[in-house]
Amino acid sequence: xxxxxxGNWTEILIRQGIISPDQLAxxxxxxxxxxxxxxxxxxxxxxxxxEEIMRAMAQQHSLDYVxxxxxxxxxxxxxxxxxxxxxxxxxxxxxxxxxELTVIVSDPDDFEVIEKLRFILNKHIxxxxxxxxxxxxxxxxxxxxxxxxxxxxxxxxxxxxxxDFTETEDDAAGGEEEVxxxxxxxxxxxxxxxxxAVQLRASDIHIEPFEDxxxxxxRIDGRLVERDSPPRRxxxxxxxxxxxLSRLDIAERRRTQDGRIKVTVGExxxxxxxxxxxxxxxxxxxxxxxxxxxxKVGLRQLGFAxxxxxxxxxxxxxxxxxxxxxxxTGSGKTTSLYAALNTLNSPDRKIITAEDPVEYYLPGINQxxxxxxxxxxxxxxxxxxxxxxxxxxxxxxxxxxxxAQMGIQASLTGHLVFSTLHTNDAPGAITRLIDMxxxxxxxxxSVVAIMAQRxxxxxxxxxxxxxxxxxxxxxxxxxxxxxxxxxxxCKGRGCGSCQGMGYRGRLAIFELMLMSSKIRELAFNCAPTxxxxxxxxxxxxxxxxxxxxxKACRGVTTIEEVLRVAKQEGN
Numbered sequence: 001x002x003x004x005x006x007g008n009w010t011e012i013l014i015r016q017g018i019i020s021p022d023q024l025a026x027x028x029x030x031x032x033x034x035x036x037x038x039x040x041x042x043x044x045x046x047x048x049x050x051e052e053i054m055r056a057m058a059q060q061h062s063l064d065y066v067x068x069x070x071x072x073x074x075x076x077x078x079x080x081x082x083x084x085x086x087x088x089x090x091x092x093x094x095x096x097x098x099x100e101l102t103v104i105v106s107d108p109d110d111f112e113v114i115e116k117l118r119f120i121l122n123k124h125i126x127x128x129x130x131x132x133x134x135x136x137x138x139x140x141x142x143x144x145x146x147x148x149x150x151x152x153x154x155x156x157x158x159x160x161x162x163x164d165f166t167e168t169e170d171d172a173a174g175g176e177e178e179v180x181x182x183x184x185x186x187x188x189x190x191x192x193x194x195x196x197a198v199q200l201r202a203s204d205i206h207i208e209p210f211e212d213x214x215x216x217x218x219r220i221d222g223r224l225v226e227r228d229s230p231p232r233r234x235x236x237x238x239x240x241x242x243x244x245l246s247r248l249d250i251a252e253r254r255r256t257q258d259g260r261i262k263v264t265v266g267e268x269x270x271x272x273x274x275x276x277x278x279x280x281x282x283x284x285x286x287x288x289x290x291x292x293x294x295x296k297v298g299l300r301q302l303g304f305a306x307x308x309x310x311x312x313x314x315x316x317x318x319x320x321x322x323x324x325x326x327x328x329t330g331s332g333k334t335t336s337l338y339a340a341l342n343t344l345n346s347p348d349r350k351i352i353t354a355e356d357p358v359e360y361y362l363p364g365i366n367q368x369x370x371x372x373x374x375x376x377x378x379x380x381x382x383x384x385x386x387x388x389x390x391x392x393x394x395x396x397x398x399x400x401x402x403x404a405q406m407g408i409q410a411s412l413t414g415h416l417v418f419s420t421l422h423t424n425d426a427p428g429a430i431t432r433l434i435d436m437x438x439x440x441x442x443x444x445x446s447v448v449a450i451m452a453q454r455x456x457x458x459x460x461x462x463x464x465x466x467x468x469x470x471x472x473x474x475x476x477x478x479x480x481x482x483x484x485x486x487x488x489x490c491k492g493r494g495c496g497s498c499q500g501m502g503y504r505g506r507l508a509i510f511e512l513m514l515m516s517s518k519i520r521e522l523a524f525n526c527a528p529t530x531x532x533x534x535x536x537x538x539x540x541x542x543x544x545x546x547x548x549x550x551k552a553c554r555g556v557t558t559i560e561e562v563l564r565v566a567k568q569e570g571n
Contacts, residue, residue: 009056010038012050016056023047037107045166050131053091054106057129064128066094067105068138069143069275072493072500073103080396085120090114090135092142100124106132127264135413156223186237190245191263193273194287198265200499203289203330205272207242209235220499221506222330234502239276239283246274258357261287268293273359288359295338302332303507305547311512312451316340321448321450323410326396326423332455333420333509335396340418343366344392348533354381354396368443370396382406382514384539386413395419399439408438409447425534427451430523443521444515452511454544454565456557457503463495469559477559479549490555507556509548509566513541 012021019027019042031041039057042048058065080101083091091113094102095349101123105113108127117125130138193216194363195392202225208367209215214235217224230238247261261272302304304312323340325333337358345364351543356370356378366388368381378395379402385393386409398404398419411417423429427552429450433443466488469477474484474553492502513519522532527541537543543548548562 008060009053011196012056013042013052013271014057014085016052018052019047035373035485038532040330050133052396054131057108061129063108066104066128067094068134069495069497072495073138073142074500078142080123082122083139085117086139086143088138089116090139091117092130092135092138093212094128096123100126102126102128102136104135105129108133110410112239166340172534185239186234189234189559190238190241190465193227194263195265196290197287198270198289200225200293205285205287205289207238207285207287208328209279209284210424212283221501221503222455223501225459225499235282239285241278242274242285242287248274248276251433253283260491270361273357280362290359291311292360295335295362296342297335297339299339301338302510303511303551305542306510307518307540308510311514312449313343314342315514316416318416318448320414320416321413322417323448324419324450325415326420326421326426326429326450327451327454328422328424330455330506331453332506333453336451336453336508336569337418338362339418341392341394344537348375349391349428350389350394351394352385352390353396354378354385355394355396357508366390378403378560379406382410386410386415386434390415392416392418398433398436404433404438405442408442408446412442423452424431425529426430426452426511426528426541427536430519430532434523434526438528440524444520447523448515449517450513452513452544453508454548455506456509456548456551456561457501458505458557459490459555460492460495460498460502462497462500462504463492464490464555466490466555467569473559477549477552477563478545481551483549487553489559491558503517503561507551509544509551509562510545511541511547514539 001345010019010024013024014021014216023045025039027045027047030036030045031038034041037043039050039053042053054063059061071094073092077093077096080096081091081103086092090106092104094104101121101374103117103125105127106129109130110464114125114127161380168319195204197218200218202220204219206217206219206224207214209232214230215230216227218227231515240250240263243259245256245261248257248259256277257276259274261274263270263272268291271290275286275288276283299309299313325336327333341353341362347361350366352366352368354368354370358367358369361367367383370378370381378397378399382393382395382403383405383406393410393415394415395403395407396419398407407417408417421429421432423432429449429459430443430447433447434440447528469489479487492498494500495504500503507508516539518535518539519532522535544566545562547566548566549559551557552559552562
């Protein structure tokens, strides 16, 4: 005759030496006195972990035990179970095959939940086991919210109910109606969208209106990921709420607007830079999430190779000259410059910055925001800054001749000037300055170094595994057999930590060009970019692609990721 079911898994634990009969008796007494489940009592007393209990239960019932940190559940499977159902019952879908859905639960004897799932989902249900806390953590991860309510569940609530934000006649012409600030569901929804984006490590939130829907996308590690799609009727209310938070004119629908929001998510205080532009289907909003922690990095954490780190370290300690950082929008130029300023920031140095706009506030540094509407442009700010007797000047961007000339004048009068420029590589910055109208002799005499950079995604540390690339891909990437023999190539197989992407976080790749006498001569003679690049490489400059390949050979990133952001020399 079989033993009583509740005793089976406890006997397994005793047999395995995980608990003793006395400990079991104590847990049973605690469970009966405090009206809690026996597994919870054992776990609370610290006699057995949730994993040990679940493994014993799985053995008793001949079920699979699932380690949720090692599996990746496809989004198509996650979508089969509404988030509200997953949260309410502490369950998570694992896999689907031929109309049969395998669901992870923490109590194999809870037949009521299993029957409820069969009824709601209209599928045959099989179960697998995992500890309750692991299931809840995975629900948060896959449905994108850590505690309580989520954006998904709220949007489901809006879709299922008749909460209506009736569009006015003006909306038909592309406007959005005003909404009362105390409209609780919208207030919660906007807060949840921001919270979810922060938890997913997003750098931007894009809310874009289309004819029949509103698209919400997050930029995570430089790639846009589509999230929830609120009903079209909520657009006006969402926009009005964001405008109220960022102190913008909610009645203005035809002009672009810019604002800022201060929010607290968990224990983090964040700044959001808000940009509103009118489109043919309504106003589109992008919120840039500015995390103060992201600029507290030192030069070492940026990703410099040892040789480049030593060069850059000595460059930023020069008394004068211009150091330019180049790259497209979102390539980490601001972070690199702030890391340099953080290194140099001390009571005996005066540092002033001119930025458009000021993104991060740095303690101990004088930051000036450019305001074009009142005529306070870069050139005027720099002119005024020099009367403040600074040691170091940062100019947000050299975007026109006047700004470039003022920056050069500052460097020639004994100041160290940092600035950015939008060019594809380091040698191209010299040609760009000359094309803007700056005299070639001024460029050759004032610029001391140019650094180009890009951001590559880093292989996820949790699911990282080594692999051997094919010979054809190594050949295409320009990696010689000798380099490949010494290399350790890695890629992520995809896990819950990286949302199945195989990458988590980003790191910069660099191209640092020092102005040698040869390069100064080429700049003075207005030589083409190709000639300057050739000279720089002959003098030891590592290109963006070279630096990326070195990082791929160390297993930090992948060859595919390097090819995505940098081109091979000669291509």
